[in-house]
Amino acid sequence: MARPVALFTGPWTDLSLEELVQKAAEWGFQGLELCCWGDHFEVQRALTEDSYCQKKLDLLARHDLTLLVLANHRVGQAVCDPVDERHQSLLPDYVWGDGDPEEVQQRAAEEMMATMRAAQKLGVAVVSGFSGSSIWSYVAGYPAPDQAVVERGFQDFAQKWNPILDVCRDCSVKFAYEVHPGEIAFDLYSAEMALEALGGREEFGFTFDASHLHWQGVDPVEFLRRFPDRIYHVHVKDAALTLNGRSGLLNSYLPHGDPRRGWHHRAPGHGGIDWEAIIRALNDIGYEGPLTVEWQDSGIDRDYGAEEACKFVKRLDFEPAKGEF
Amino acid sequence: MARPVALFTGPWTDLSLEELVQKAAEWGFQGLELCCWGDHFEVQRALTEDSYCQKKLDLLARHDLTLLVLANHRVGQAVCDPVDERHQSLLPDYVWGDGDPEEVQQRAAEEMMATMRAAQKLGVAVVSGFSGSSIWSYVAGYPAPDQAVVERGFQDFAQKWNPILDVCRDCSVKFAYEVHPGEIAFDLYSAEMALEALGGREEFGFTFDASHLHWQGVDPVEFLRRFPDRIYHVHVKDAALTLNGRSGLLNSYLPHGDPRRGWHHRAPGHGGIDWEAIIRALNDIGYEGPLTVEWQDSGIDRDYGAEEACKFVKRLDFEPAKGEF
Amino acid sequence: MARPVALFTGPWTDLSLEELVQKAAEWGFQGLELCCWGDHFEVQRALTEDSYCQKKLDLLARHDLTLLVLANHRVGQAVCDPVDERHQSLLPDYVWGDGDPEEVQQRAAEEMMATMRAAQKLGVAVVSGFSGSSIWSYVAGYPAPDQAVVERGFQDFAQKWNPILDVCRDCSVKFAYEVHPGEIAFDLYSAEMALEALGGREEFGFTFDASHLHWQGVDPVEFLRRFPDRIYHVHVKDAALTLNGRSGLLNSYLPHGDPRRGWHHRAPGHGGIDWEAIIRALNDIGYEGPLTVEWQDSGIDRDYGAEEACKFVKRLDFEPAKGEF
Amino acid sequence: MARPVALFTGPWTDLSLEELVQKAAEWGFQGLELCCWGDHFEVQRALTEDSYCQKKLDLLARHDLTLLVLANHRVGQAVCDPVDERHQSLLPDYVWGDGDPEEVQQRAAEEMMATMRAAQKLGVAVVSGFSGSSIWSYVAGYPAPDQAVVERGFQDFAQKWNPILDVCRDCSVKFAYEVHPGEIAFDLYSAEMALEALGGREEFGFTFDASHLHWQGVDPVEFLRRFPDRIYHVHVKDAALTLNGRSGLLNSYLPHGDPRRGWHHRAPGHGGIDWEAIIRALNDIGYEGPLTVEWQDSGIDRDYGAEEACKFVKRLDFEPAKGEF
Amino acid sequence: MARPVALFTGPWTDLSLEELVQKAAEWGFQGLELCCWGDHFEVQRALTEDSYCQKKLDLLARHDLTLLVLANHRVGQAVCDPVDERHQSLLPDYVWGDGDPEEVQQRAAEEMMATMRAAQKLGVAVVSGFSGSSIWSYVAGYPAPDQAVVERGFQDFAQKWNPILDVCRDCSVKFAYEVHPGEIAFDLYSAEMALEALGGREEFGFTFDASHLHWQGVDPVEFLRRFPDRIYHVHVKDAALTLNGRSGLLNSYLPHGDPRRGWHHRAPGHGGIDWEAIIRALNDIGYEGPLTVEWQDSGIDRDYGAEEACKFVKRLDFEPAKGEF
């Protein structure tokens, strides 16, 4: 299909965008999901410096790359999370400030609104990201929360994100929320709950990333069929189960790549995800946005892998039938 | 084997211990894991009232029940947990106090020491329970903690529990820590880490409950073979996976019994656990303590189920071979 | 649960009802699904002879058996089927007549109306049965029907059964249609289509028989969750897949019991059905009707097996939880 | 291996043969299975017009394509089928006539004889096709046929096809019957029965199409090993099982491509068939005929897919060992 | 079914037969497979002492036990094996003699003939046992034998066993050869080869023991269907696969019971064998001989287990259907 194949710039923020853009073009990518950290994209400069956005667009254009999605997962995370030391390294200094949790949340929300405005300025229709969650720590643990506590968590989410989504509406930008562990929505039913908490408003849809569903036992295809009109963006990332009796799905606090883990993120095609079924389902629901490689595989060189992944996605994305016969 | 079959009294704390003891005896149980909540066992009264312990023992003796284990999961949870509203209903008023998190943690630690002393007074050699955890919220979520953060979590655990385990040592009581989601140790490798954080001290071992390992993909038999001399107590509880493409293992905040969940606690024999393999492994490692039914099944009447479970465990616990032939 | 365990009398119509009733009581059954063939129940005599119904009820009462469901699968089959030689042996002479297909269909429809009236006279609230189908032969074969042909099949079904269901309504009897290969509805989606063709009228629900769904790959639990308020009756029959590379699911025209078949009907507990999951789902949807053993197993003596099945169902039907805890 | 890779022309009969031949050559095919419908091949013209056959052969030769098999599934279907409205669109007008079922059967048989003669004229050694069946509607349904009814079905088949096979013998043409749902032979044992009904005559063998066996649970390799000397032609078509608890193998009358179906036809390599095992078995039995792509996949563009399939088959068909070592 | 449930006396040869017989009767057994070692049965005394056989029969009769099969696996093993130190402890002194391999083989063959005569004297129709093999060491190893070497192994088998089978014929005794690793026949195809090497003579059939086939991956039911008229005796013994990535099926020379093994012998019902399928297949082929418990389970007390196994087999052996219905 004619869907563009894009690269999520996050894993290369140690490089300048200029360096990465050149590589991405050589690897065969057609567009970028541009991350708002490192020097790749700076939200405040975009809003305050006249030519900042145009220069970014020009840089991409010189390499025949399209800017498809703007990503701000790191700041979004701080909007609902109980902020702690782990967040400091994720946030710009002016958002972290003195690190007072409630004030950080407030500044993170304002930065997300600014991100939406920057997207409009860039001419990008989709912003991807996380939300954080006030109740993530109650997942799977003890003591279990009662349902009132859960509801308060979703209300908190709606209350903090509705103003941001109002800016989306005003800017004609959609927020493609990534369903992901650690967020208020991390599987099919919690995604239903999040959508319902927002009254199903149109500015809010999903970045579909099969890898996060796979290890939880959720079939990614079921997710697509459940939310056919809310798939605003698609990540291509794989995951492999490596259960052997001793490893477990909750991973014992072991870092990525440790062979004692029960699952791993993997380069596309190196894990257990049924990409054939996903492409068919994307065809069925009429998704026409980018297929974005979010590279994460602790066992493969990232540059070697990015090129391989680009080819993989192009080979994968077969032409759907034009009619029945 | 001649292992006693015991009942965990927790699910019946809405009944007086007197009522429950009568039922438990009729159902065929030979002993109890007595819970320190409701009126089943009150730690402070045990330490301050002369005949309190003896009366409990007499009550059990009248029904030919042995007191095998003392359980104080609820208070133990508050020792390391970041205390919040969910803990209030789990704690005695005098431990909760005004709910200041750090002070609650301190009072919970003192109450656990008191529990050890009460166990000694009762003549019980094993206390079971939870620990809480300062880093549970970092499991499986975002942002992932770096390894220094994880290590601080285990140090916090060791620092808070070593004084309690000192009391265990002085009272000749062992702490049978239940490996469980929400605790510092929730799978095989995190159990290794916890044991290591404590320097492997002998007062500390595990309450083995296969149901918590099963849904994470950890083989309970591997756990037994990894810690053959640290199995201080065994729970008999089952779990069933009910993945169908839409449900997920993290369960979407859905309450027990909701058919949309990806796994459920189940009565023994009503789930997917390979009890045959567990009994053989317990025989191999020479475990001679009780097999304690911890009843939890949202689909079966608890009284009907407790009796069924008692029969199930007796039928299960076959006589091991006396020699090779 | 307090659900009655019933016996479907069909496989014993070579015996008089009197003989069977005595056996059924000895085997432990509490009620019957009484079949309208052999001498077990004769619809026309029931409507025309004054004491016929009362005598049947008295016979059952003498053995403490309740009449729970009236079954007329054989006549129902001829209502929509293209009638051929196979139907002659299934029908009373006065329904078969000279065997002219359209006239047989007409007489079969009238006999089904009579059956509803007989049920009312007996005080039975549920009639079970088949419908036949004008389009069964288009399932899985060649040439495939286009969707208009399929729709005509369901319209034919609605047209022929609506008058019968009108009689149901007038008699306060429900029709528990057995979803079964050979009928207009044979799996989950065709059951949806049949219900829709009838406008969802309340007189029409299902006899749930997991064995017919199992070999088709349909999860019986999904069926129960899809139609929670339309389960009017439950059959307990098992099925076993015996695929070995050479056998196939369409069974090569081989008769029951031939080991070359790819699946077989089986006595309850002797096949692959997950009865635990079915009982839990029946509890969840609040089904309180009978659990009826429909005996069919070419490898086990029917009398030996009926008694075993009765015990199996009683053991299976555990007490559901009375509340959450 | 040096087996030619051919294309079944059926799915492109909306195009002229001329158009298709050009495409097929570009896609890399080496030969055709030419279908007797559309303008691709007209049996009566072939027999009555002097140069008709030669022109077809010339057309193919101009594009370096060989005519390997002549296909007449549609007419063959009407030989034994109870003819109904579905057949009209499958048949030439002169075979359908006024649609009287018995007369259509008779004319279809004559047309199949003509097809054999046309094949001889073309110099083609193999004709592929269907047979229809008088007893297909008794598969898997109710009431089950008794064995005498089944035998009559096979006798009917033998009686109607023996005269056609006599023509095959006289023309030195083999009939490669496609084992397929809807036909008298649709799995391994019914294929045995069909062969036996014909007394094992040599003119009769099979078009082996693994996709029809796969979803029934029959291992295609077992079929090859059972009939090593009767594999006269091979189709390469895939199938995917998509059971998810709600979908079923009998497919609820849902059309191809509907995601609620329990199985789907698929482009080669996009389904669940073990092609490696099939190639090895074809090597073992010494099959040297064409590998013919029968394109059917409702999710992939047919032209894109035909080219991909041609490459797939060439890559698949590895060189067998020349000796043991 | 009315098949007798018997006990193989081998694992209790440390007890006198008198002691065992009393236990076996109490456990519920109806007959014995009597082993020719320990004091259970001594072949030479049977042939030379007048009342020896009658006394054994009387002993059994006093406990209502029938003598169903005579077993001489240990001596049979030495007939074809390259004899080494391991055989000494298996053989009576007079068979071992000075241990010269060829002479031991000769004396073992004579002792097997004597065993047949003793069986005749006891009125027992079936002798069970092993054969040994000159080529066992070539199974699965390196260098692989060429086919001529294999053939010589089977010829050696035929040459050594034909004279013994001649005695069987003369004594009207059948030899129920146990298909077992270490023997000339150890799986389905090697059983075919052994039968063929003997020209299919009727004195030679099999002791069917599913446990030896199970861990090799052979389906025991396929074995029964392959040799329906050669099943002369049935052992009931289970086996469990315990592969976990490190253990292997060849078991690393580890002794029974070691948890590092990849498979284990198990008490009936404690392993992975599908007994339901076996009983159905035994019913289909009309086997009416004993079901003999050969006890072997390193994890269960043998006396506890023997009683459990006897009950298991009785419960398992359901009544087959008397006709079709």
Next chain:
Amino acid sequence: MARPVALFTGPWTDLSLEELVQKAAEWGFQGLELCCWGDHFEVQRALTEDSYCQKKLDLLARHDLTLLVLANHRVGQAVCDPVDERHQSLLPDYVWGDGDPEEVQQRAAEEMMATMRAAQKLGVAVVSGFSGSSIWSYVAGYPAPDQAVVERGFQDFAQKWNPILDVCRDCSVKFAYEVHPGEIAFDLYSAEMALEALGGREEFGFTFDASHLHWQGVDPVEFLRRFPDRIYHVHVKDAALTLNGRSGLLNSYLPHGDPRRGWHHRAPGHGGIDWEAIIRALNDIGYEGPLTVEWQDSGIDRDYGAEEACKFVKRLDFEPAKGEF
């Protein structure tokens, strides 16, 4: 990764090394594992003829091939094996001599020492091979050996190989022992035992060949993780399980390629081995030696297959990550 892809020359010893070298270079290989049989490499000539080694090296160099490993499996086999007729064709005449078993063993040991010296002369750091085993015939058979017999087997191995390994030490050559059925070490635990019998001396490590582990049920990745510093060489060979109920893992003495076998050697990528997991594990343990194609597949032409395999290995061997990110 930059690991060289090598070819094991064994299957082409019917060709001169000159012929093979040319082919190997054309197929894309970068190096050889050179076999000491045929004319490929003659140990005694290497030690006695001045320029023999250099000429071999020159021959390879002319085709840009590196000599990576010297292989002498055939002679090594005779060191511990009870020598019989099968060995004659594996050994040079001067090693076989008159075939007296003990003397052959002695001469084989001396030839292995000579092989080590020849490797030194060639500048090759690794010699691969087998050991033979005095106890292989006791694997999986009857009577089982007691543990003292097993220990004697490993002592015999140590006693015979220590002197050879002393030569390795003196020559700075490592022996990469191939874990393989028929050898003293054939699975994970027997490899542990062999290593222990040798006191873990450094000259001794393993040729890792996943195909031999796969069919035994041992996970090759577990082997790599168990012996991370003893993987001295890696073979790339696949294996496929073909169990179908009748075939068994011990293969009934059937030759390679017979479809009745339960497993087969296969070309890389044509079997069931998880190469992705193996490459990741090799990366984790830091293996930097060659990946050597040992060609064995009875269903694919060896030349066609060798080229395909070379490409397969190059495609497989992805670049590992350079750091964490």
